[in-house]
Amino acid sequence: MSAYVTAPGQSLEYRSRIAVLAPGSLGFAKVSCVGKERLVGSWHALAFRTKEPPPLSNAGRVQATAVILGKSVVLSATASDGLSIDAHAIVQVGAECAP
Numbered sequence: 001m002s003a004y005v006t007a008p009g010q011s012l013e014y015r016s017r018i019a020v021l022a023p024g025s026l027g028f029a030k031v032s033c034v035g036k037e038r039l040v041g042s043w044h045a046l047a048f049r050t051k052e053p054p055p056l057s058n059a060g061r062v063q064a065t066a067v068i069l070g071k072s073v074v075l076s077a078t079a080s081d082g083l084s085i086d087a088h089a090i091v092q093v094g095a096e097c098a099p
Contacts, residue, residue, distance in 0.1 A: 013037065016094035021062060021079040023087075032072040033097035041096035042066060042073040049088035058083060064091045071097075
């Protein structure tokens with residue numbers, strides 16, 4: 001990973017996208033820095049849109065991988081057939097962009 005020095009006062013831009021996953025599905029999401037911005041960081045996360053905490057076993061039924069391509073972060077995610085339809089799985093991918 002590369003490191004960049006940013007002058008004080010310049011704030012980072014945080015951008016993100018989500019993909020909703022049903023049992024047995026494949027999802028993609030892409031987020032990019034724009035113009036002269038530089039990609040200085042990225043993340044991806046898994047969540048379940050439920051009122052009660054989901055069983056921990058649900059986390060193992062979703063796989064997500066993010067790759068950096070230039071100024072973009074591309075996420076691919078899969079949900080196994082064993083994931084409950086009531087899990088409402090979502091994955092998020094994000095980019096930190098410096099001016």
